[in-house]
Amino acid sequence: MADVITLGWRERLALPRLGIPQLKAKLDTGARSSSLHVDALESFERDGQTWLRFAVSIGGRHRTGVACETPALDRRAVTDTGGRQTLRWFIRTQVLLAGQHFEVDMNLTDRRHMLFPMLLGRTALQGRFAVDPGLSYTQPRPLAAGWTGAP
Numbered sequence: 001m002a003d004v005i006t007l008g009w010r011e012r013l014a015l016p017r018l019g020i021p022q023l024k025a026k027l028d029t030g031a032r033s034s035s036l037h038v039d040a041l042e043s044f045e046r047d048g049q050t051w052l053r054f055a056v057s058i059g060g061r062h063r064t065g066v067a068c069e070t071p072a073l074d075r076r077a078v079t080d081t082g083g084r085q086t087l088r089w090f091i092r093t094q095v096l097l098a099g100q101h102f103e104v105d106m107n108l109t110d111r112r113h114m115l116f117p118m119l120l121g122r123t124a125l126q127g128r129f130a131v132d133p134g135l136s137y138t139q140p141r142p143l144a145a146g147w148t149g150a151p
Helices: none
Strands: 005-008 010-015 020-028 034-037 039-046 049-058 064-071 074-079 085-097 100-109 118-121 129-132
Touching (some): 010 118, 020 049, 074 100
Parallel strands (some): 005 129, 020 118, 034 100
Antiparallel strands (some): 039 049, 074 085, 085 100
């Protein structure tokens, strides 16, 4: 466990392949999968593969939308905290957090009524990070910690 970095219950991270330089995320060891809030989600075919097109809102008071396109990984049922099952699209993308780049499978959903646009679940955290619920924003902003804008 010596190589595991301890993070707070909320952190800032980047999604380089999606062109998202910084996003606030809740780190949730109770959730198995990771979720990202998206607007205007649509699927389409490209070269015989299903792709997804959507927008991610970033920024504080002056929010801007980042247009994203990425191959779909899968579509499967997810059970939310209320016990309701919904069918969600999943993607695989890269996360930059605490100076580490790693791949994460995440579902795309409507989180507009949630406090954080992204939830990083235990599958993404396992073996990399420990979460101390008494800590918050322990890491430098991704913009200052290795963001290059390139995958």
